[in-house]
Amino acid sequence: MPSVKNPLPRAEAAVFKALGHPARLHVVNELATGERCVSDLVDLTGLGWSTVSRHLSVLKAVGVVADEKRGLQIFYRLKLPCVARFTACLHAAAEGQDVRFTVNRCCAG
Amino acid sequence: MPSVKNPLPRAEAAVFKALGHPARLHVVNELATGERCVSDLVDLTGLGWSTVSRHLSVLKAVGVVADEKRGLQIFYRLKLPCVARFTACLHAAAEGQDVRFTVNRCCAG
DNA sequence: CTTGCATTTCACAAAATCGCGAAATAGAGA
């Protein structure tokens, strides 16, 4: 029996890691309100096209967002809405509220 | 009006970033079942003492875990139980289940 | 086919992160 009994949660950690960048989380929060094309997200973040593009590819690789081409532009949408709810929980915790009483449904959309 | 309208969610991103490492997420998952001292976590992860200690300090800095000294050892506990529920959601999504029907209460403990 | 637009890929330097062993620290107990 190896000293490490359970396999490391690589896949799940990758999701957290993808969300663990201010610009990417900003993008995700924006996508929580609706689809956006890359151009919108470039304006939103104030970063360069190539930078935003790579951030989006990171989010896509772990399944947090999905893209769809319509017309000339590519629209990104949030694939895991529970991310937004979890973020709301973090925000509540950061505000010092007792987390035990901020009851939200999670992972339900 | 600056081109970036909303401030970047640095604090929340820091939480995701802290969880975005396999070893740290492994530790958090273990703490979800109860308190552990550093020695236990060293055994669990198979990493060196200094490495585990730094991972724990990262988790503590963002408020995900808390530590308490009792006797000779320092015990760590999970401060944000909703992390465990969110992880369960990610796992369900990874299994290909329709996320809309994996209804769990989140942020309620 | 050619042009023009939206987006991605590439190459690179600066910065951050990871894991380790050695050394430092804190504090309980004799």
Place this chain on the structure above:
DNA sequence: TCTCTATTTCGCGATTTTGTGAAATGCAAG
């Protein structure tokens, strides 16, 4: 006080990440 034990901090090299401009790609319209 002195010593042992548990844990943290330090310094290091190796690896990864980030942001950028330039170049490449894909594709719709003419």
